[in-house]
Amino acid sequence: MSGLVCAALLVTADFSSAQTRYFVNVAGGGGGSCGGGLPIGRCWADPYLTLQDALLNPLLLPGSEIWVARGTYYPVNPLPTGQPSGAQQATSFVVPEGVLVYGGFVGTETLLSQRSGPFDQTILSGDIDQSLSTTPADTDTIVTIATPGFGTRVDGFTIRNAWADGPSGLLSHGGGVAVDGMGSFVSPAPLLANLSIEWCNALEGGGGIYATSSFDAKYCVVHSCIATGGAQGTIQGLGGGILLEGDLFAQLYSLTLYNNRAWRGGGLAVAFEYETGRLESQNLIIRDNLGAEGGGVHLRAAPGLNTLMGRTQFNNATIAYNQTAGPMASIGGAGMWYDAPLLSSQGSLIYNSIIWGNVHTAGGVPAISSIRLAGTVLPDIRSSDVELPGTGTVPGLNNINQVPLFQDIPNRLLRLLPASPCVDAGDDSLLLGDPLDLDENPTTVIVPRDNGRTQPREIPIVTGVPTGVEGGAVVPGICGMGALETGDNEQGEL
Numbered sequence: 001m002s003g004l005v006c007a008a009l010l011v012t013a014d015f016s017s018a019q020t021r022y023f024v025n026v027a028g029g030g031g032g033s034c035g036g037g038l039p040i041g042r043c044w045a046d047p048y049l050t051l052q053d054a055l056l057n058p059l060l061l062p063g064s065e066i067w068v069a070r071g072t073y074y075p076v077n078p079l080p081t082g083q084p085s086g087a088q089q090a091t092s093f094v095v096p097e098g099v100l101v102y103g104g105f106v107g108t109e110t111l112l113s114q115r116s117g118p119f120d121q122t123i124l125s126g127d128i129d130q131s132l133s134t135t136p137a138d139t140d141t142i143v144t145i146a147t148p149g150f151g152t153r154v155d156g157f158t159i160r161n162a163w164a165d166g167p168s169g170l171l172s173h174g175g176g177v178a179v180d181g182m183g184s185f186v187s188p189a190p191l192l193a194n195l196s197i198e199w200c201n202a203l204e205g206g207g208g209i210y211a212t213s214s215f216d217a218k219y220c221v222v223h224s225c226i227a228t229g230g231a232q233g234t235i236q237g238l239g240g241g242i243l244l245e246g247d248l249f250a251q252l253y254s255l256t257l258y259n260n261r262a263w264r265g266g267g268l269a270v271a272f273e274y275e276t277g278r279l280e281s282q283n284l285i286i287r288d289n290l291g292a293e294g295g296g297v298h299l300r301a302a303p304g305l306n307t308l309m310g311r312t313q314f315n316n317a318t319i320a321y322n323q324t325a326g327p328m329a330s331i332g333g334a335g336m337w338y339d340a341p342l343l344s345s346q347g348s349l350i351y352n353s354i355i356w357g358n359v360h361t362a363g364g365v366p367a368i369s370s371i372r373l374a375g376t377v378l379p380d381i382r383s384s385d386v387e388l389p390g391t392g393t394v395p396g397l398n399n400i401n402q403v404p405l406f407q408d409i410p411n412r413l414l415r416l417l418p419a420s421p422c423v424d425a426g427d428d429s430l431l432l433g434d435p436l437d438l439d440e441n442p443t444t445v446i447v448p449r450d451n452g453r454t455q456p457r458e459i460p461i462v463t464g465v466p467t468g469v470e471g472g473a474v475v476p477g478i479c480g481m482g483a484l485e486t487g488d489n490e491q492g493e494l
Contacts, residue, residue, distance in 0.1 A: 020064050023047040024054050025107045026071035044069075044107050050077045051101075051124070055093060062098025062151060069107035070121040075139050076128050084128050084137050090171060092144040092178075093124060095152050104156035104194070119156045119194050126162035126175070126200070133161070134199045140164040140171050142200070147181025147213060149190035156194045164202040165228070173243065174210025175200030175225065181213040189249070191436070192217040201226045205269065206243030207260060216251040218436045227262035227269075237262050238298070239269030240289060245302070247274040247310075252281040253436050254483075258288045258412075264339070265298030266291035266322060270312055273302040277310025282432045283483045284317040287412060294337030295322035296358060299348065301340035308340050308347055315432050317353040318414050318482040320406075324360040324369060333372030334358035341375025348379035352426035354404050354482035356387045383427040385481050398427065404482065415484045426479035 025047040032045030041048040041057065048054045051073040054066050075091045076084070095101055103122030104115050126139030142162045145152050154177070162175035170178050176197035179190055192215065197208040207225030209217070227237025240260035244250055257267040266289030270279055286296045296319045299308055324334045335358035342348055360369035370387050371379075371394070381396040385404050393399045405420035407413045416423050 020059070020061070022054050022057065022060075022064065022066045023069075024049070024051050024066060024073075025069035026050070026073060027069065027107070029107075044109075047107075050074075051093060052077055055095065055099075055101075060096050060099055062096075064099050065112075066099065066101045067105050067109070067112075067115075068101065068103045068122055068157075069105045070103075072123040072125050074125055074128055075142065079128055079130060088128060089137065089140050090166065092139065092141045094144045094146055095154060097146050097149055098151045100151075100153040100155070102153075102155050115156065117156065117194075120158045120196060122157050124157050124159045126160070134163055134201055136163050136165050138163045140166050141174050141176075141178045141210075143177045144170070144174075145177070145179040145181075145190045145213075145215065148186045149179065149181065149213065149215065150186055151188045152190040154190075154192055154195065158196045158198065160196075160198045160200065162200040162202075164204075166203070170210075172203040174206045175202045176208045176222070177210070178206070179209070179211040179213050179215040186214050189251075190215045193219055195220040197222045197225065199224050201228050202243075203228055203237060205229075205238035205245075205262070207237070207240045207262070208257075209242045210239070211242075211244050211248060211250060212246040214249045216253075216436055217255060218253040218438055219255075221256045221258075222260065223256070223258045225260045227265075229263055237264075238271070238300075239265045240291070241265075241267045241286075242269070244268075244270045244272070244277075244279060247272065247277050249278045250280070251436060252279070252284060253438060254283045255281075256285040256287075258285070261290045262298075264291060264293045264300060264337075266295045267297060269294070269298045269300065270310075271300045271302045272308070272310030273305070275309055279310070279312040280432060280435075281313060281317065282315040284314065284319075285414060285483045286317065286319045287321050287414065289322045291322075291324055291337075293324065293333055293339060295324045295334040295360070297336040298333070299336070299338050299340075306340060308338065308342050311347055311349070313349040313351075313432075314353055315349075315351045315430060316426070316479070316481070316483055317350070317355075318484065319353065319355045319358065320414060321357040321359075321409075321412070323358070332360040332362070332367075332369045334360040334369035336371045338371075338373045338375070338379075341373075342377040342379065345378055345380040347377075350379050350381045350384055351430040352382075352479055352481050353384040354386075354422060356385060356404055357409075358387070382430060383425065383481065385422050385425075398425075400425070414482070416480065416482065422481035423485055424480050426481050428479045431479060 022041045029045040034043035104117040104119045126142045129137040164175045208222035222241040229237035240262035241257040267286040355370045383398040386394045402421045405417040407415040
C-alpha cells in the first residue's frame with residue numbers, strides 16, 4: 001500500500017508458497033512427453049496448445065504459474081468459421097485469482113530469468129473474425145482479471161484487436177484488459193507488466209484498460225485504442241487508453257499512452273466515487289492522444305457528484321502533444337482537464353513533470369492548452385515545466401515555463417537534450433520510490449534519474465534513509481523533470 005492510510009477496506013492475502021507451473025505452446029512440443037507420469041501441460045515437451053485450456057485447468061491454485069511460448073492465442077478455440085456469435089465475442093481470457101501468466105518464451109526455458117522476449121511475439125488476439133483489423137465482431141474483452149485478484153500477474157504479451165460493444169457492464173468496457181470487482185484496496189494487487197495493448201476499443205470506456213478494482217501496472221504501452229461511445233468511427237466514450245472508475249488504488253509506473261482517442265480523456269480518464277480513491281503514478285508518458293475534453297488526461301466527477309473525489313498523483317510525467325478537437329473542442333484542456341472543482345490542492349499532485357505542446361483547436365484556431373480547471377482550487381504543482389502563453393509560470397514551488405528541449409519532436413523521442421532546463425531540475429524529496437520493484441530485485445531500488453526502461457540506475461536499499469540517497473549521503477540533482485532525462489532509453493520499447 002506504499003504507506004497509504006485510509007478508512008477503506010484493505011484485504012490482504014499471502015501466496016508466498018510456490019505452486020505448480022504449466023506450459024503453453026501453440027506450436028506444440030514436438031510429440032514428446034513430460035515423463036514421470038506428469039499430465040499434459042507440465043513441461044515444454046507436452047504443452048497445452050491453447051492458453052484458454054491452461055486457464056480452465058481446475059487444478060490451478062493461487063501462486064501457480066503459466067508460461068506461454070511465442071505465438072498468437074485467441075480466447076475462442078477453434079476460431080469461428082463465419083460471423084462470431086455473441087457468446088464467442090463475450091469469451092475472454094479469465095485469469096484466476098493469484099495465478100501468474102508470463103509470455104515471451106521460446107519454449108525451452110527452465111528459469112523465468114531466461115525469458116528474453118521480445119514480448120511482441122507472444123500475442124493475445126481478439127481478432128476472432130480473422131479480419132486482420134479491429135471490428136465490432138472481435139472479442140469484447142481479451143483479458144479479464146478475476147476478482148479480487150490477489151497477487152494475479154499478466155506479464156510479457158501484446159494484447160490487440162478487441163471491441164467491447166456489448167449492451168452494458170464489462171461487455172462495453174475494457175477492450176484490452178478489465179480489472180473489475182470489489183472496488184476495495186487489495187494486497188498484493190493484480191499486476192500488469194511488460195504489456196503492449198493496442199487497437200482495442202470499448203463502447204463506453206477504457207479501450208485499453210478498464211478498472212473498478214485496485215491494480216498495479218509497470219512497463220506497459222497502451223496505444224491506438226478508442227472509447228467509441230457510439231457508432232463505429234466515433235469518439236464519444238471515456239478513457240481511450242485507460243479508464244479508472246469507482247473506488248480503487250492504482251499504481252502506474254513507467255507507462256506510455258499514445259495515439260488513443262475518446263470524448264473525455266483520450267489517454268487517461270479518472271472518476272473516483274469516494275475520497276479513498278487513489279491514483280499514484282510515476283514516469284508516465286502521455287502523448288499524442290485526442291479528445292474533446294482532456295486530450296491527455298481527464299479527471300471527472302463520478303455520476304451524482306459535483307466535486308472531484310479521491311487523489312491523483314503524477315510524478316515525473318511527460319504529458320505532451322495531446323490535442324482537443326471536434327464539435328466540443330471549445331471546452332479544451334488538451335493536456336489535462338479537471339471537469340469539476342477540487343476539494344483541496346491535495347486532491348491532485350503534479351510533481352517533477354513536463355506538460356508541453358498540448359493544443360486545443362476551436363474554429364480552426366490552435367491555442368496552448370496545458371491545464372483547464374472547472375473550479376478555483378489549483379492542483380499542487382511543484383518543480384514542473386508547464387507551458388503557458390507568455391512568460392508566466394503556474395503557481396507553486398520551483399515551476400518553470402521554458403521549452404524543455406526534447407531530443408527529436410517529429411519522431412517523438414522525448415528524452416531531454418543536455419542543455420534542457422529540465423535536466424536535474426526536479427525535487428528528490430517528491431519521489432515515490434520503488435513500490436512496484438521495477439528492477440525485480442527486492443534488495444535494490446531504482447532512483448528515477450535515468451528513467452529509461454532498460455537502463456535503470458539501482459542503489460541498495462538502506463533502512464531508514466529516504467529515496468534519493470547513496471550510502472546515506474544525499475545526492476543533489478538526481479531527479480529531473482519529466483519521464484526521460486538525457487541519455488535515457490525511450491520508455492516502452494518492448
